Amino acid sequence: MDLIKIALRAGADVTAVARVAGLREKGAVEPGLLPSAQTVIAVACAHSWSALASANLQVKQYDTISAYNNVRAVGDRIVKQLEKAGYEAISVPAFIPIDMAEGKLGMVGAVDHRAAAVDAGIGCYGQSGLLLTREFGPRVRLGSVLTSMKANVRKPSMKPLCPPGCTLCLKGCPAGALQGDGRIDKHKCGNRIFEYGLRGVMKFIKEMAEADRAKKERLLRKFDFREFWQNFMTGNYYYCFECQNLCPAGTDKYRSQKGKKSLKK
Numbered sequence: 001m002d003l004i005k006i007a008l009r010a011g012a013d014v015t016a017v018a019r020v021a022g023l024r025e026k027g028a029v030e031p032g033l034l035p036s037a038q039t040v041i042a043v044a045c046a047h048s049w050s051a052l053a054s055a056n057l058q059v060k061q062y063d064t065i066s067a068y069n070n071v072r073a074v075g076d077r078i079v080k081q082l083e084k085a086g087y088e089a090i091s092v093p094a095f096i097p098i099d100m101a102e103g104k105l106g107m108v109g110a111v112d113h114r115a116a117a118v119d120a121g122i123g124c125y126g127q128s129g130l131l132l133t134r135e136f137g138p139r140v141r142l143g144s145v146l147t148s149m150k151a152n153v154r155k156p157s158m159k160p161l162c163p164p165g166c167t168l169c170l171k172g173c174p175a176g177a178l179q180g181d182g183r184i185d186k187h188k189c190g191n192r193i194f195e196y197g198l199r200g201v202m203k204f205i206k207e208m209a210e211a212d213r214a215k216k217e218r219l220l221r222k223f224d225f226r227e228f229w230q231n232f233m234t235g236n237y238y239y240c241f242e243c244q245n246l247c248p249a250g251t252d253k254y255r256s257q258k259g260k261k262s263l264k265k
């Protein structure tokens, strides 16, 4: 069975495989997740460039929901095929559900998908800390399928994909959270992207609990509450995409301006 063919047929835009052992050593796979796992299939599903560049927030959010749905569908198809062939396989959540226990607080995935993607060779880390692919730059959502099947893995070799000296993502981060070389102030980033996520909900409930009757009524009719409802309905809670949007890697514009062969397959 050719895992790459299976993943591409399942709808992955970019995919490759790596050994689970290497990721376990790095602590990038939660112990006990699938004890029999030998191989990880790293899956990337692309965003629409136009959506991420749009001035309309809802368009970016909708596109993000689609990209995550694609990752989930691809993972599900791969798992079904592998299980049918007698192997164990699990598709690891791309973002949620995630362990919310003390000490993790929803900030540590069961598999670090960027680390899996780097090990498999589908991309490299950018200055932003995001995984950049040749084809789409950072405009991808990632997933990982673990399986008990052994596969031949190739040693990944990839030149850096950030254009030399480029600081567009660092300068353009509205939260000032990106510090270069993949370092990120997670708190600053989280405050911005989760404004109407868990952090926002907690703030709102506290305010509600302390309010008198008239203020409670006002709070219920505020934008914030309508926005929470919408997020609960759609499952989206991201409010910033600038480090994905600003990156020149993988864009046709970048290719044609610089004519860099290294960006082409």
Ligand code: B12
Binding pocket: 093, 094, 095, 098, 106, 107, 108, 109, 110, 111, 112, 113, 114, 115, 125, 126, 128, 129, 130, 131, 132, 137, 138, 139, 140, 141, 142, 143, 178, 181, 182, 183, 184, 185, 186, 187, 189, 190, 193, 238, 239, 240, 241, 243, 244
């Ligand atoms: C928690 C989380 C966050 C947190 C913390 C991010 C973080 N750096 O860990 C916050 C809320 C800040 C966040 C923000 C965003 N996130 Co987020 N997030 C996650 C999540 C759910 C878990 C991350 C995790 O487990 N981290 C584990 C710890 C160990 O990571 P760490 O401490 O940062 O250490 C790593 C980095 O330092 C990395 N690294 C970075 N640069 C470099 C450079 C070098 C040389 C080296 C060696 C290592 C390195 O190496 C370490 C190990 O991999 C993942 C999904 C997943 N399961 O992977 C998505 C994920 C990383 N997020 C994603 C995205 C897109 C975003 C946002 C753009 C928000 C949005 N609109 O969706 C921003 C981008 C911020 C940024 N520039 O990094 C995507 C990234 C896709 C991609 N192309 O890389 C992921 C993979 C979700 C997905 N399934 O696609 N996220």
